[in-house]
Amino acid sequence: MTLARGEILLRVSGLTAGYARPVIGPLSFEVRAGEVLGLWGRNGTGKSTILKAIGHAARVFAGRIEAAPGLTLAYLEQQPTRFPRMPVTGHELLRSARAARTDAPLALAAILHRRLDRLSGGQYQLLWVWSALATAADLVLLDEPTNNLDPDAEARLVDLIVRPGDGRAVLLVSHERRFLESACSRIVAVSADRESGCSS
Numbered sequence: 483m484t485l486a487r488g489e490i491l492l493r494v495s496g497l498t499a500g501y502a503r504p505v506i507g508p509l510s511f512e513v514r515a516g517e518v519l520g521l522w523g524r525n526g527t528g529k530s531t532i533l534k535a536i537g538h539a540a541r542v543f544a545g546r547i548e549a550a551p552g553l554t555l556a557y558l559e560q561q562p563t564r565f566p567r568m569p570v571t572g573h574e575l576l577r578s579a580r581a582a583r584t585d586a587p588l589a590l591a592a593i594l595h596r597r598l599d600r601l602s603g604g605q606y607q608l609l610w611v612w613s614a615l616a617t618a619a620d621l622v623l624l625d626e627p628t629n630n631l632d633p634d635a636e637a638r639l640v641d642l643i644v645r646p647g648d649g650r651a652v653l654l655v656s657h658e659r660r661f662l663e664s665a666c667s668r669i670v671a672v673s674a675d676r677e678s679g680c681s682s
């Protein structure tokens with residue numbers, strides 16, 4: 483898909499989402515090409531549920547999620563499963579994720595030849611996030627990508643996310659306001675109070 487900067491890629495209107503019962507909403511926001519949008523809220527407010535609803539893994543009770551025609555998504559769930567003890571390397575992970583970008587930052591490039599089950603939690607997390615960012619997806623959904631990261635690694639994560647791209651967008655979920663302020667061009671606050679929805 484050819485992306486024009488500022489074009490709306492995803493529009494969420496009056497969304498109420500959940501599982502057996504609604505847990506979040508109503509809320510509305512849009513994601514535009516080229517932006518990094520953050521969804522901020524306290525633990526348990528329903529941030530992950532919003533991403534799951536976008537990824538068709540949670541139920542939509544009301545409202546709409548509209549994607550631009552042909553939009554491709556990459557979705558990284560919270561707390562990625564560690565690979566089992568197998569001789570799978572970072573290079574192989576990127577190949578299986580169909581990573582299109584070859585400009586991995588040096589710190590990551592240096593560990594790509596190593597087995598995934600021998601990386602530290604932080605190294606693994608950065609590589610895992612890069613495996614989504616390096617795809618050709620138009621919109622990358624990242625759920626709590628700071629898991630396992632110390633402040634230095636968190637700064638490297640911000641560098642990965644804000645790298646100049648080709649118009650694709652990132653939608654980030656986190657309870658860490660400071661991290662979102664470093665990484666995002668815009669932040670939407672999500673409230674657990676289902677009457678108050680959200681605000682930019």
Ligand SMILES: Nc1ncnc2c1ncn2[C@@H]1O[C@H](COP(=O)(O)OP(=O)(O)OP(=O)(O)O)[C@@H](O)[C@H]1O
Pocket residue numbers: 501502505523524525526527528529530531532560626657
């Ligand atoms: N699969 C599920 N089935 C039923 N309820 C769920 C399910 N997953 C999450 N919930 C509930 O939905 C509510 C919102 O959870 P969600 O994970 O979306 O919040 P969150 O804001 O992402 O939280 P955190 O910051 O702690 O990750 C919680 O009350 C949670 O218990």
